[in-house]
Amino acid sequence: MRVLTEHSPHGFTITAANWVANHLKSKPQSTLALPTGQTPLSLYAELVARTKMRQMSLNSAYIFNLDEYCGLGKADPHSYSAFLHQHLIDPLNLHSKNVRLLQGDAPDLQAECQSYDAEIAHHDGIDLCILGLGTNGHIGFNEPQSAWNLRTHRVNLSEETRAVHARQSPQPWAIPTHGLTMGIQTVLEARNVLLLIAGANKRGARDALRGHADPKWPVTSLLSHPNLTIVELS
Ligand code: GLP
Numbered sequence: 001m002r003v004l005t006e007h008s009p010h011g012f013t014i015t016a017a018n019w020v021a022n023h024l025k026s027k028p029q030s031t032l033a034l035p036t037g038q039t040p041l042s043l044y045a046e047l048v049a050r051t052k053m054r055q056m057s058l059n060s061a062y063i064f065n066l067d068e069y070c071g072l073g074k075a076d077p078h079s080y081s082a083f084l085h086q087h088l089i090d091p092l093n094l095h096s097k098n099v100r101l102l103q104g105d106a107p108d109l110q111a112e113c114q115s116y117d118a119e120i121a122h123h124d125g126i127d128l129c130i131l132g133l134g135t136n137g138h139i140g141f142n143e144p145q146s147a148w149n150l151r152t153h154r155v156n157l158s159e160e161t162r163a164v165h166a167r168q169s170p171q172p173w174a175i176p177t178h179g180l181t182m183g184i185q186t187v188l189e190a191r192n193v194l195l196l197i198a199g200a201n202k203r204g205a206r207d208a209l210r211g212h213a214d215p216k217w218p219v220t221s222l223l224s225h226p227n228l229t230i231v232e233l234s
Contacts, residue, residue, distance in 0.1 A: 001223070003230045009042065009198070012233040016196055017046040019229060021056045023128050023192065028060040030127040031120075033182060034088070035066050035140075036080040037132040038168070039196045044087040051092055058092055062123055063099045064116075066131070066140040070154060070178035073105035078173060080104075102152070102180045113152040113180060120151075120186065129182075129190035133197050136160045137205040137217035141181035148221045150183030164201075184221045193225050198233035206232070 004019075006012040020043070024030060034040070050056045065084050072079035081101045089099055100119050106112035120126065131139045136158060138144065143158045155178065162175045169175075187193065197206055208217035213224065222228050 001225075001228045001230065003232065005232050005234050007234050009233060012196075012198060012231060013042040013046050016040075016043045016194070016231045017050065019194060019231065020047060020128070020130070021050065023194075024056060024058065024061065027127060028057070029062070031062045031064070031123045031125065032058075033064045033066050033126045033129040033187070033190065034084060035130055035132040035196075036083045039132040039198050040130065041087060043130075043196070048088065048091045058088075058094060059098075061098065063089070063094065063101075064120065064126070064182070065101045066129075067179055067181040068102035068104040069176040070104050070109060070180060071176050073103060074101070076105075078169075104176075104180055109154050109180060113154065116152045116180075116182075117186070120182075126186065126190035128192045128194065129187050130194045130196065131187070131219075131222075133195065133202050133205050133219055134161060135164055135201045135205065137208055137219045139184070139187060139195075139219050139222070141179035142184050142187075142218045142221075144216050144218060146184070146215075146218060148184040148188070148215070148218075151186045152180065152182050155179050155181055184218060188221060188225055190225075192227045193222060193229070195219070195222060195228065195230045196232075197230060 004015050068080045074081040141155050157179050165175050213220045
């Protein structure tokens, strides 16, 4: 595990962006798994800015997202698809043929998960999986005590996760009770994992990473990953 600790939000953003840019330089056709949430926002803005300055490009990459709320499609502004479109895909004008996002409003969610896994396999797995971190240690929507040998699947969202999401939303809305997520197996099979950690409310989960693999803290599944980089804001 490699840990890059930054002491300012700007340093955090630049270090994460440099890391992603270097990765894409070494393999422009990378398959990426991308997170939603507050933590990656400044990274996405920086990647967009560098692309506009022609310092890098995501045009040859293939993009998956990590998770989605059940019942929400791209047209819903609360959906993770809408988030990724707003902050990365649309500003970069990425071609739809290079993007596959989870469809939380698919009529058959099990079929959607199978089709997602088939698409990941078709692309020979994930080259770079970028992760945020839940306050309860979740990665994607893999909640505490979830199995670590699953690929894409439907999950019950924990009360803690739903409460955090409710607090983060400027307007109240009915937070879904279920989500779809890439499983920990898929994450562990990614050739590189970049874990972004920022915020005092992540301290418990961050501390768990100093211990051993523990299903109470899904993020600790990454301790066995051979190419894990953590960029953290102290
Ligand atoms: C959500 C998402 C995760 C995300 C995490 C952290 O629950 N399912 O994919 O990484 O929360 O979000 P934030 O970066 O806003 O703290």
